[in-house]
Amino acid sequence: MGVVRAARLVVHNDGEEPLDLTVEPWADIHEIPPKGMCVVVTHAPAGGRDWSGTSYEDEPFEVEHRPDSVTVWANGHCFHICDREGNEYYSNVSGCPAANPAT
Numbered sequence: 233m234g235v236v237r238a239a240r241l242v243v244h245n246d247g248e249e250p251l252d253l254t255v256e257p258w259a260d261i262h263e264i265p266p267k268g269m270c271v272v273v274t275h276a277p278a279g280g281r282d283w284s285g286t287s288y289e290d291e292p293f294e295v296e297h298r299p300d301s302v303t304v305w306a307n308g309h310c311f312h313i314c315d316r317e318g319n320e321y322y323s324n325v326s327g328c329p330a331a332n333p334a335t
């Protein structure tokens with residue numbers, strides 16, 4: 233069994249207002265409270281090609297910032313949203329190679 237590759241991106245909301253975090257291409261929206269943070273994790277199968285990238289090859293993430301929102305493109309096969317301690321509180325695991333290591 234191969235090792236699943238994982239990439240982690242920490243997103244902080246240093247503002248005074250809640251920040252909408254959109255995870256693409258799933259278009260899932262999560263609210264980060266003021267002074268809050270979350271960790272976006274994406275997985276790709278071991279031995280596969282490099283991360284597909286959004287605009288360029290081999291980049292696990294791309295981030296687009298707007299005045300009141302931030303969009304993260306996760307270029308693995310899934311995404312998980314966790315806190316700093318690794319407690320997962322949302323995920324989209326259809327296609328996650330860590331959840332389905334045999335496929």
Ligand SMILES: [Zn+2]
Pocket residue numbers: 274275309310311312325328329330331
């Ligand atoms: Zn996963």
